[in-house]
Amino acid sequence: MDSSLIRLDREPKRLIMIGGKGGVGKSTCASAIALHFSLQGKKTLIISSDPTPSLSDIFETEIGDQETPIKNTKNLYGIEISSESVLKKWKERFGPEIYEVVSSFANVDYDFVEYIGGAPGIEEEYMLNYILELVESEQYDMVVWDTAPAGHTLKLLHLPQIFLRHLEAATKFYMNLYSYFEKLKEGIKLKKGKRTLLEIISGWENLAEKVVGFIRDREKTDFIIVTIPEALGVRQTERIIRNFNEYQLIVNHLIVNYVIQEADCEFHRLRKEMQQHYLEILRNQYTPRIKLIELPLLPQEVKGVERIGRISEILFKP
Ligand SMILES: Nc1ncnc2c1ncn2[C@@H]1O[C@H](COP(=O)(O)OP(=O)(O)O)[C@@H](O)[C@H]1O
Numbered sequence: 001m002d003s004s005l006i007r008l009d010r011e012p013k014r015l016i017m018i019g020g021k022g023g024v025g026k027s028t029c030a031s032a033i034a035l036h037f038s039l040q041g042k043k044t045l046i047i048s049s050d051p052t053p054s055l056s057d058i059f060e061t062e063i064g065d066q067e068t069p070i071k072n073t074k075n076l077y078g079i080e081i082s083s084e085s086v087l088k089k090w091k092e093r094f095g096p097e098i099y100e101v102v103s104s105f106a107n108v109d110y111d112f113v114e115y116i117g118g119a120p121g122i123e124e125e126y127m128l129n130y131i132l133e134l135v136e137s138e139q140y141d142m143v144v145w146d147t148a149p150a151g152h153t154l155k156l157l158h159l160p161q162i163f164l165r166h167l168e169a170a171t172k173f174y175m176n177l178y179s180y181f182e183k184l185k186e187g188i189k190l191k192k193g194k195r196t197l198l199e200i201i202s203g204w205e206n207l208a209e210k211v212v213g214f215i216r217d218r219e220k221t222d223f224i225i226v227t228i229p230e231a232l233g234v235r236q237t238e239r240i241i242r243n244f245n246e247y248q249l250i251v252n253h254l255i256v257n258y259v260i261q262e263a264d265c266e267f268h269r270l271r272k273e274m275q276q277h278y279l280e281i282l283r284n285q286y287t288p289r290i291k292l293i294e295l296p297l298l299p300q301e302v303k304g305v306e307r308i309g310r311i312s313e314i315l316f317k318p
């Protein structure tokens with residue numbers, strides 16, 4: 001049975017999203033996958049959106065919210081982005097036009113932009129958009145996204161619904177406000193904004209649709225879930241995959257981490273038996289629809305380019 005990530009090597013996949021709960025080895029796998037592509041000569045970017053990112057530790061390089069070349073590698077860059085920096089970018093980009101339009105008919109100060117910036121879904125929407133801009137900038141051949149733990153990733157998937165619902169409500173609200181002001185100021189000419197609010201909002205809607213279209217496009221985006229061979233892992237994987245399916249997102253690979261290879265004592269024999277039981281459940285449930293890859297538990301923590309390289313070799317073993 002072909003059980004490695006080798007299929008990812010097909011062109012032209014551009015974005016690889018790694019999901020799963022905290023502590024299962026997402027960042028380790030994301031790093032190994034990114035390193036693999038960089039070693040093939042592909043200019044690769046690894047992004048972490050985890051509020052407690054670990055790329056800096058894994059690669060022993062200080063990575064911040066700007067693209068940073070990773071020490072002891074070629075073609076490999078990293079970013080650790082935070083919600084704050086994403087919201088800041090959003091405000092820089094959309095703040096002035098929102099203010100311009102709304103202040104043309106209502107008496108609001110600039111805090112209003114903050115208020116809109118706090119709308120549900122905006123942060124997630126912009127996070128995705130920011131990442132897609134990096135993917136589409138053609139600056140990189142491959143972008144690997146080490147997502148925040150499962151709950152957060154699922155929140156990202158709710159984005160189109162929540163965000164668009166919010167926009168709809170906001171549009172109605174602003175249009176009512178607008179007509180109210182028009183009536184009120186009968187005869188008084190309203191200052192005309194360069195763009196109407198409706199145009200801005202439909203621009204956002206297009207953005208959201210584009211983002212969702214991109215992550216749904218199997219030629220452009222791959223989803224990999226990392227899990228553990230335990231009851232908890234089985235349950236969580238089920239939930240994540242069901243949620244993904246609801247959003248028409250297809251998981252291609254399931255990496256089962258911390259698998260005990262050889263048990264040379266009673267303790268490890270028992271653990272191995274337990275793991276094999278859950279591995280069997282996962283196999284029955286998902287293969288061949290989803291490719292299942294076992295990643296052995298290594299004796300050491302996975303830190304530094306050399307050890308990450310070992311994981312790449314296992315994951316991409318032909
Ligand atoms: N296969 C493995 N063998 C040994 N240690 C591992 C393995 N995979 C991950 N680790 C270690 O487990 C810890 C958690 O992994 P990490 O990738 O940071 O998880 P996550 O990003 O899902 O929270 C790290 O210390 C990492 O070095």
Ligand SMILES: [Mg+2]
Nearest residue numbers: 026027050054
């Ligand atoms: Mg992590």
